[in-house]
Amino acid sequence: MEKDFLTIHDLAPDEVEAVLDLAAHLKAMQKSGTPHRYLEGQTLGMIFEKSSTRTRVSFEVGMFQLGGSALFLSSHDTQLGRGEPIRDTARVLSRYLDGIMIRTYAHETAEELARWADIPVINALTDLLHPCQVMADLLTMREHKGKDLSALKVAFVGDGNNMANSYLYGAAKTGMTLAVATPKTHQPDKAVVKNAMKDAKETGAKLILTDDPAEAVKDADVIVTDTWASMGQEAEHDERKKIFAPYQVNKKLLANADRRALVMHCLPAYRGEEITDEVFEANAEVIFDEAENRLHTQKAIMTMLMG
Ligand code: CP
Numbered sequence: 001m002e003k004d005f006l007t008i009h010d011l012a013p014d015e016v017e018a019v020l021d022l023a024a025h026l027k028a029m030q031k032s033g034t035p036h037r038y039l040e041g042q043t044l045g046m047i048f049e050k051s052s053t054r055t056r057v058s059f060e061v062g063m064f065q066l067g068g069s070a071l072f073l074s075s076h077d078t079q080l081g082r083g084e085p086i087r088d089t090a091r092v093l094s095r096y097l098d099g100i101m102i103r104t105y106a107h108e109t110a111e112e113l114a115r116w117a118d119i120p121v122i123n124a125l126t127d128l129l130h131p132c133q134v135m136a137d138l139l140t141m142r143e144h145k146g147k148d149l150s151a152l153k154v155a156f157v158g159d160g161n162n163m164a165n166s167y168l169y170g171a172a173k174t175g176m177t178l179a180v181a182t183p184k185t186h187q188p189d190k191a192v193v194k195n196a197m198k199d200a201k202e203t204g205a206k207l208i209l210t211d212d213p214a215e216a217v218k219d220a221d222v223i224v225t226d227t228w229a230s231m232g233q234e235a236e237h238d239e240r241k242k243i244f245a246p247y248q249v250n251k252k253l254l255a256n257a258d259r260r261a262l263v264m265h266c267l268p269a270y271r272g273e274e275i276t277d278e279v280f281e282a283n284a285e286v287i288f289d290e291a292e293n294r295l296h297t298q299k300a301i302m303t304m305l306m307g
């Protein structure tokens with residue numbers, strides 16, 4: 001693997017598999033009461049410029065379970081928030097820590113941090129990508145739908161946001177069929193689509209972009225949605241609610257899908273917007289497995305980068 005984990009696009013298909021295999025192994029060992037302590041004595045710095053529940057807790061607990069520790073570094077309380085350049089922060093933190101996790105706005109900020117840091121940098125969400133979440137989703141699909149991800153059809157319905165972009169990369173590397181249904185005005189990032197299409201040629205993945213949610217969910221094994229207003233888009237929330245209304249994952253939309261189709265959501269979920277309460281609760285088991293799997297997949301990523 002490369003020094004950093006900023007995007008699934010950087011991983012070879014067999015590296016994606018290796019992360020998922022290790023995550024499944026770490027999960028089993030943890031649950032059997034014989035956890036691995038691969039990162040004994042190591043420290044992860046966690047830079048947060050945006051809010052988080054799952055990411056913060058799962059990285060912190062993950063480091064603890066691996067025998068190390070984690071430091072929460074909010075941009076409000078560090079000199080980053082007062083304008084200290086990222087390249088200086090990167091060089092300072094490299095003298096104290098063994099790895100850095102960053103949640104930020106511009107993807108270029110995570111790239112710059114990785115460029116200047118001597119230690120591994122993990123992308124824990126940017127405006128462009130959320131690769132740790134999609135790795136956790138892939139593990140969850142393996143557990144619920146079988147190990148051969150290339151046999152699956154997945155539909156992503158809603159905003160062409162950081163989750164949709166990372167799904168394109170995840171699908172392209174695993175050979176699955178992915179249909180992304182968004183309004184024409186809110187499609188996934190053009191450069192991501194281009195890169196993913198190139199990756200898809202190598203694995204046989206089929207990537208479909210459409211504005212028709214019913215078409216996307218037809219024959220899908222898994223249907224994925226996410227908030228219509230991502231962090232940083234709060235001011236557009238009301239306008240977005242109108243634009244995305246036809247993309248709600250509800251009983252009517254699911255009537256077009258296979259009866260056994262699962263619905264996944266990275267959380268936090270906004271019931272009555274991108275998903276109805278009824279559909280959410282009917283799929284609660286897989287949705288909370290997905291949240292749990294953040295822990296196991298991130299432990300695998302940290303072990304591979306820092307171990
Ligand atoms: N899914 C996810 O990343 O959740 P948090 O924003 O709570 O970390």
Ligand code: NVA
Binds near residue numbers: 231
């Ligand atoms: N697309 C969402 C994901 C939250 C985990 C956001 O960026 O806010």
